[in-house]
Amino acid sequence: MRVVVENLSRSFGSSKVLRDLDLTLEPGITGILGPNGAGKTTLLRILSTALAPSKGSIKVGGWDLSSPHGRTEARRRLGYLPQEVGYYPRFTVFQLVDYIAILKELDDRGERHRRVRTAIDAVGLSAVAGKRIKTLSGGMRRRVGIAQAIVADPELLLLDEPTGGLDPEQRMRFRQLITSLSADRTVVLSTHLVEDIAAVCTSVVVLWQGQALFHGQPAQLRERADGMVWLADAVPDSALLSWRTEEGAVRVIGPRPSAAAVAIEPTLEDAYLLVTNCAPTDAQLR
Amino acid sequence: MSYHLDPTHHPLEELSQVRAGVVLAPQAMEHLAQCAACEQFVAQELPLDLDRVFAGVLAELHAPRTTSLERALCRLRLPVWLARSITAAPALQGSWLACSVVVISLAALVGGLHGSSGNAVPPLLVLAPCVVAAAVAFCYGPRVDPLFELTQVTPASRTVALLARMGAVIGVNSVVIAVASGLAGGPVAAFAWFPSMAAVSLLSAVIAARTRPVVGVGAGLVIWTSAVLAVSSSGLRVTSALWGAPAQLCYGVAALGCGVLLVHWIRHERVFLLPQAGL
Numbered sequence: 341m342r343v344v345v346e347n348l349s350r351s352f353g354s355s356k357v358l359r360d361l362d363l364t365l366e367p368g369i370t371g372i373l374g375p376n377g378a379g380k381t382t383l384l385r386i387l388s389t390a391l392a393p394s395k396g397s398i399k400v401g402g403w404d405l406s407s408p409h410g411r412t413e414a415r416r417r418l419g420y421l422p423q424e425v426g427y428y429p430r431f432t433v434f435q436l437v438d439y440i441a442i443l444k445e446l447d448d449r450g451e452r453h454r455r456v457r458t459a460i461d462a463v464g465l466s467a468v469a470g471k472r473i474k475t476l477s478g479g480m481r482r483r484v485g486i487a488q489a490i491v492a493d494p495e496l497l498l499l500d501e502p503t504g505g506l507d508p509e510q511r512m513r514f515r516q517l518i519t520s521l522s523a524d525r526t527v528v529l530s531t532h533l534v535e536d537i538a539a540v541c542t543s544v545v546v547l548w549q550g551q552a553l554f555h556g557q558p559a560q561l562r563e564r565a566d567g568m569v570w571l572a573d574a575v576p577d578s579a580l581l582s583w584r585t586e587e588g589a590v591r592v593i594g595p596r597p598s599a600a601a602v603a604i605e606p607t608l609e610d611a612y613l614l615v616t617n618c619a620p621t622d623a624q625l626r
Numbered sequence: 627m628s629y630h631l632d633p634t635h636h637p638l639e640e641l642s643q644v645r646a647g648v649v650l651a652p653q654a655m656e657h658l659a660q661c662a663a664c665e666q667f668v669a670q671e672l673p674l675d676l677d678r679v680f681a682g683v684l685a686e687l688h689a690p691r692t693t694s695l696e697r698a699l700c701r702l703r704l705p706v707w708l709a710r711s712i713t714a715a716p717a718l719q720g721s722w723l724a725c726s727v728v729v730i731s732l733a734a735l736v737g738g739l740h741g742s743s744g745n746a747v748p749p750l751l752v753l754a755p756c757v758v759a760a761a762v763a764f765c766y767g768p769r770v771d772p773l774f775e776l777t778q779v780t781p782a783s784r785t786v787a788l789l790a791r792m793g794a795v796i797g798v799n800s801v802v803i804a805v806a807s808g809l810a811g812g813p814v815a816a817f818a819w820f821p822s823m824a825a826v827s828l829l830s831a832v833i834a835a836r837t838r839p840v841v842g843v844g845a846g847l848v849i850w851t852s853a854v855l856a857v858s859s860s861g862l863r864v865t866s867a868l869w870g871a872p873a874q875l876c877y878g879v880a881a882l883g884c885g886v887l888l889v890h891w892i893r894h895e896r897v898f899l900l901p902q903a904g905l
Contacts, residue, residue: 426772
């Protein structure tokens with residue numbers, strides 16, 4: 341399912357959260373990468389139809405979200421994990437996922453329960469399916485959120501900070517799950533963890549103060565930092581960013597800090613830091 | 627009816643469902659226990675995947691136990707999603723309803739004890755709109771419903787969900803007020819409280835939809851109590867001024883106007899907006 345975003349803006353009072361954003365998201369996994377306050381959650385809320393844009397147009401699989409009919413059709417085809425999944429205190433894991441499945445028009449009880457079971461099993465929560473959500477840990481609740489997002493087998497899967505609160509093993513399992521799901525659908529996940537992007541994403545959008553600074557493949561983002569990452573002996577004045585590594589050397593992002601500095605292979609994180617540190621300031625954007 | 631197993635027979639379909647994790651119908655199980663031929667057929671032709679059968683049993687165990695209210699609503703031919711949405715409304719939970727019953731009962735009791743003396747304000751008639759206004763304002767919205775954001779991105783109709791919840795809240799509270807009013811034997815006609823209650827409740831709901839539930843309730847109560855105080859201090863006869871036919875007509879018009887406005891707003895998704903992320 342293709343998602344086309346044109347000239348999208350969203351303001352809350354005088355605060356402009358998204359600024360004239362243009363994006364085209366193709367099938368596969370797209371990672372929305374950005375610091376806190378970049379507009380990731382607002383973008384996902386708008387794509388999920390939970391929030392209306394102030395300006396601009398969005399088409400999800402050809403359905404225009406500006407019309408009520410288009411929104412309803414898009415809602416039939418998407419799964420959404422919000423940043424924070426609420427729950428009714430009396431609800432069990434099964435009940436919550438089942439409730440969302442009902443709202444997603446899975447009316448046949450037997451088929452619905454089969455799908456609920458499959459979704460809960462996919463996130464490794466079968467053993468606690470009958471437990472109340474309020475008794476679960478934060479990581480388990482996050483997995484309940486992922487289960488409800490995938491229960492209706494959506495064509496478009498929107499995941500806001502999906503790995504927040506997951507332990508390393510669960511994060512690995514989540515990545516496997518998302519990779520297996522992405523074969524024939526569009527997955528959009530927002531994160532501030534570069535390793536999530538590096539592990540699973542086929543495409544990455546770097547969001548900065550409501551604007552897309554970069555949109556392309558992770559390898560292309562990494563190429564942006566070619567010749568801009570160095571190992572030096574001391575912290576230089578000219579560096580955009582620098583920090584001391586475990587080995588004692590100084591890792592520098594920016595122009596060559598000294599003649600003795602050695603160029604090294606940039607990581608995706610280096611490239612992300614380079615792109616965001618070269619971004620226009622808020623005053624320049626205004 | 628025979629339950630012998632052959633490929634065209636109904637129990638065979640049920641048995642094949644066992645392999646998909648669906649629990650076997652009791653009558654087919656009973657027949658299998660008695661019929662050696664079918665037992666042999668199952669053993670040879672339909673080897674059971676016990677893991678999946680067990681998973682099916684577990685799923686049945688974990689399946690939501692629907693409440694009696696939800697079952698009753700489903701019997702009234704309401705869709706399952708709507709029945710569950712109504713029963714999940716915060717203002718229809720036991721603790722909230724218990725509080726409403728206590729407040730309304732006390733108001734009815736105090737009114738009953740004092741009788742219709744002079745120009746006194748009947749407590750039940752004053753309190754009923756306040757209680758219901760609070761319940762209506764707290765029945766729907768992002769600051770009330772923990773699953774609001776999730777439910778907003780489903781194809782389920784927001785308008786229907788809102789109206790159903792509001793209708794259920796007003797209906798349940800109306801029954802409580804009617805019973806309390808009847809038991810107290812108040813001076814005013816049995817359902818005189820209804821139009822003022824509907825008007826104040828819907829006014830609160832409209833304000834709550836644009837702002838917050840607390841603001842909606844607060845505004846509704848301030849407007850209502852101001853009207854009551856103004857009338858009672860003006861020397862007019864309170865019951866006829868506030869619950870007479872002309873006043874009831876005004877309440878009806880106000881309630882209708884607020885209801886239409888609310889439906890218009892929610893159809894165009896202009897209310898119950900999510901707050902800015904991180905706030």
